[in-house]
Amino acid sequence: MAPASKRSERASRRRFLCQAGAAVAVGMGSVLHAKAQEKGFPPGTFLDVHTHLGQTWNSRPPLSATELLRWMDAHGVAQAVVLPLVSPEASSYPLTTDFVLRVTREHRERLIPFCSIDPRTSYQGGHRGLVGMLKRYRDQGCRGFGEHKPGVAIDDPRNIRLFRACAEAGLPVLFHLDNQRNWDRPGLPGLEKVLRAVPDCIFIGHGPGWWASISGQVTQKELQSYPRGPVAPGGAIDRLMEKYPNLYGDLSAGSGHNAIARDPEFGRKFLIRRADRLLFGTDFLYPGQPVPQFDLMARLKLPEDVQRRIFRDNARQLLGLKKS
Ligand SMILES: [Zn+2]
Known part of the structure; x- marks a missing residue:
């Protein structure tokens, strides 16, 4: 063991290198890096609202907490949300809430656990029973619910029961929407039904079906894909965000990436217009995974206050993260 002074010297050097690395990673964007260090929070420009630990896909290697933290240091990510995946449609291997709680336990100032329950799960005690399960997770440190990725319709009554329980437990819901999980129709009428039914629950949209709906004139098939080219007016996301203050979007x-990059002019205006509703995220889940979000955000040269809100402040506020 090195003497304390040497250790702290090394630690501060490491911190410096990490921060320097982060500035390089985002294209030396002095704007991106400005005021990145907020007192009381771990250093870094970003809060990543979407990562996974363990093995998600059979075709990809697993990711450990140490590897995730190293990647975060290299890219200026101060804190990351770690999401379980419990539905059979969600991943090749189940990543339980208890697993996420265990692997984040030693790093809670930087790794923020969420919890998840499949809506088809058996439980007793009705609404009270479900709220009790969620509160048990919340009391162990979970700050939100998701990644919610079950093979049911978004407006399935079992989903709505679950969302009501999340609202009561004070857990924001991060959901994945496409034609296999939380499915809906073009224009997202099912999601609108949910937003109307549970107005006191915070919803964070993610996935191909959600992000294809940045555009109008979307086909059912496009809700499972990555449509290219200009965004048509009348997209469901803008319409729903305008009407429902409890709706947010996860850019992971x-x-x-495609929703913003397919039409950068629309994308930049959308980010500015919805700066209070959008959360930076990557979906980083295996070592060496390419993550296009950093370059995209640097290229867009967003106003500094917009960057601050999207990159970290919105998420910190939503998840109730306090300065230490
Ligand atoms: Zn994910």
Whole structure:
């Protein structure tokens, strides 16, 4: 063991290198990196609202907490939400809430656990029973619910029961929407039904079906894909965000990147217009995974206050993260 002074010297050097690395990673964007360090929070520009630990897909290697933290240091990610995946449609291997709680336990100032329950799960005690299950997770440190990715319709009554329980437990719901999980129709009428039914629940949209709906004139098939080209007016996301203050968007994964990159002019205006409703995320889940979000955000040169809100402040506020 090195003497304390040497250790802290090394630690501060490591911190410096990490921060320098982060500035390089985002294209030396001085704007991106400005005021990245907020007192009381771990250093870094971003809060990543969407990562997974363990083995998600049979075709990909697993990701450990140490590897995730190293990647976060290299990219200026101060804190990351770690999402379980419990539905058979969600991943090749189940990643339980208890697993997520265990692997994040030593790093809770940087790794923020969410919990999840499949809507088809058996439980007793009705609404009270379900709220009790969620509160048990919340009391162990979970700050939100998701990734919610079950093979049911978004407006399935079992989903609505679950969302009502999340609202009561004070857990924001991060959901994946496509034609296999939480499915809906073009224009997202099912999601609107949910938003109307549970107005006191915070919803965070993610996935191909959600992000294809940034555009109008979407086909059913496009709700399972990554549509290219200009965004048509009349997209469901803008319409629903305008009407429902409890609706947010998670910019992670190929779908979140594509929604902005397919029409950068529309995308930039959308990010500015919805700066209070959008959350930076990556869906990082295996070592060496390419993550296009960092370059995209650097290229867009968003106003500094918009960056601050999307990159970290919105999520911190939504999840009730306090300065230490
Ligand atoms: Zn995911």
